Amino acid sequence: MQTPREILSDLWTLAGGEPAALETLTLTGDEPQLPSSFRVAAAAQVSIAAAGLAAAKIWKLRSGQDQDVAVDMRHAVVECRSERYLRRLDGSQPPPAWDAIAGVYKTRDQRFVRLHTNFPHHRDTVCRVLNCKAERDAVQAALMQWDAEGFETAAYEAGGVVAMMRSHEEWSETPQAKALAALPVMTIEKIDAAAPKPWPSGDRPLAGLRVLDLSRVIAGPVAGRTLAAHGADVLLISGADLPAIPWLTIDTGRGKLSAFLDLKREEGRSALKQLLAQADIFSQGYRPHALADLGFAQEDAARISPGIIYVSLSAYGQVGPWSGRRGFDSLVQTATGFNHAEGKAAGIDGPKELPAQILDHVTGYLMAFGAMMAKARQSREGGSWHVRVSLTQTGRWLWSLGRMADGLKAEELKGEAIKPFVEEVPSGFGPLRAIRHAAQLSLTPAFWSEPAMPLGSHPLQWPARQ
Numbered sequence: 001m002q003t004p005r006e007i008l009s010d011l012w013t014l015a016g017g018e019p020a021a022l023e024t025l026t027l028t029g030d031e032p033q034l035p036s037s038f039r040v041a042a043a044a045q046v047s048i049a050a051a052g053l054a055a056a057k058i059w060k061l062r063s064g065q066d067q068d069v070a071v072d073m074r075h076a077v078v079e080c081r082s083e084r085y086l087r088r089l090d091g092s093q094p095p096p097a098w099d100a101i102a103g104v105y106k107t108r109d110q111r112f113v114r115l116h117t118n119f120p121h122h123r124d125t126v127c128r129v130l131n132c133k134a135e136r137d138a139v140q141a142a143l144m145q146w147d148a149e150g151f152e153t154a155a156y157e158a159g160g161v162v163a164m165m166r167s168h169e170e171w172s173e174t175p176q177a178k179a180l181a182a183l184p185v186m187t188i189e190k191i192d193a194a195a196p197k198p199w200p201s202g203d204r205p206l207a208g209l210r211v212l213d214l215s216r217v218i219a220g221p222v223a224g225r226t227l228a229a230h231g232a233d234v235l236l237i238s239g240a241d242l243p244a245i246p247w248l249t250i251d252t253g254r255g256k257l258s259a260f261l262d263l264k265r266e267e268g269r270s271a272l273k274q275l276l277a278q279a280d281i282f283s284q285g286y287r288p289h290a291l292a293d294l295g296f297a298q299e300d301a302a303r304i305s306p307g308i309i310y311v312s313l314s315a316y317g318q319v320g321p322w323s324g325r326r327g328f329d330s331l332v333q334t335a336t337g338f339n340h341a342e343g344k345a346a347g348i349d350g351p352k353e354l355p356a357q358i359l360d361h362v363t364g365y366l367m368a369f370g371a372m373m374a375k376a377r378q379s380r381e382g383g384s385w386h387v388r389v390s391l392t393q394t395g396r397w398l399w400s401l402g403r404m405a406d407g408l409k410a411e412e413l414k415g416e417a418i419k420p421f422v423e424e425v426p427s428g429f430g431p432l433r434a435i436r437h438a439a440q441l442s443l444t445p446a447f448w449s450e451p452a453m454p455l456g457s458h459p460l461q462w463p464a465r466q
Helices: 004-014 019-024 040-063 073-079 120-130 136-143 148-157 168-172 175-180 219-229 246-252 266-277 298-304 329-336 338-346 358-381 391-400 415-421
Strands: 025-028 069-072 103-106 112-115 162-164 187-192 210-214 233-238 256-260 281-284 309-314 384-390 422-425 432-435 439-441
Touching (some): 004 025, 004 040, 019 040, 040 069, 040 358, 120 136, 168 175, 210 266, 219 358, 233 266, 281 358, 329 338, 415 422
Parallel strands (some): 233 256, 309 384
16 A cells, blocks of 8 residues: 555645655654544545645745645544534534434335435425435335435435445446546646736735635535635635534634625626636535536636636536536445445444545545645646546545555544644634644644634625735
8 A cells, every 4th residue: 555655646746746845744643543444544644735735835936935844644634523623612512413314224125325414405305205204213214115226316306415325336337436437536727828827925825815615514615724724815605595504614614704695696696706806716616517507617717817726626526427416425425335345344234434524524625735736837827727626536536545454443532632633712603622724834834814703704805915
């Protein structure tokens, strides 16, 4: 198996990085850090280190100064579970992580399906398809009238988000897996001509850069949080009527401004165009083609804001018959073979989850990494650029790293193991205890200058540049 440094070297080269930059990097820690047969800790460390190296690269372009980058493996894997360790200092406990009927069920053909019902409209859709109450026993009884794949298809067509558990071999034979098989974990491509944009003034790698963050839940928000950690002005755009998961909003909202905007109305689309015209990075987690219907496809963004870095996140990839399908980390784990393989490794007759929403978190860091590498190229070559990632391609990359026969014997991380990585910070929700960013840069330390605030707390405008 490759070492984390070798894995990072491949990823760095894929994104156009110069090998010499790796000489400034220090990686510490050993696998495994969490109980899993997959290399979740290596994936966490490598993805965070890649983003940290990209920030250091940009700082050198801006200042001419080299700096050292260090990432500890335990810190990285703890940050990839940051939502688990977030606490309010008033003693209140986080709400349940999952809706009451979310999770795994058996079907008539003795297979398994996973339901994701954390958003009310997704829960209501599942119950409508099953014609049952939103109670676990009722859902299980109703699913015994369905075969797994038939229910998966019917629920998706009705607007739900569910997944049938497949083995990795079954997934590999699907048209969707075959459509993605030849693609890298991340793509960075030039989509239009534009003059190189000068760097604004500032004393941090991304100081003065403006990032529009149109994403929810974990992966996209983690990308925005990472860019904010290196000094970017990140404006999270949400809608007052859009469902959100409050605990995740707090955890991933650190470092960001947050404003409401209704893209269904002409006034909202006009306001977004004005913000986009002054932006450097447009990071979005809409399903493929959803923003295009509203006039904000990558080609539209390049026309509105020449030199833009457009970052696209999807669940199942940008191509193939599932490219438009809704999805979340837990569902991708189920559909693509991770839950089946982890269950087999643990001797369980059924699915077993990975010990983190690792596809989400790693994809978020890859988004930030790709955005920064594309921005570095834009500053030298000009052009507008498109960065594409998906949870499924991140999963395929994680699978390619190999597996550990004794990985499931690792102990869970306890309180004392987490303590070194915790900081206390103010927020619009009261004082918080949260996880610090794991990438340590010697000249431009990563930190969040804006506290997490309730959604919609800020005006629809960019802060003034220095």
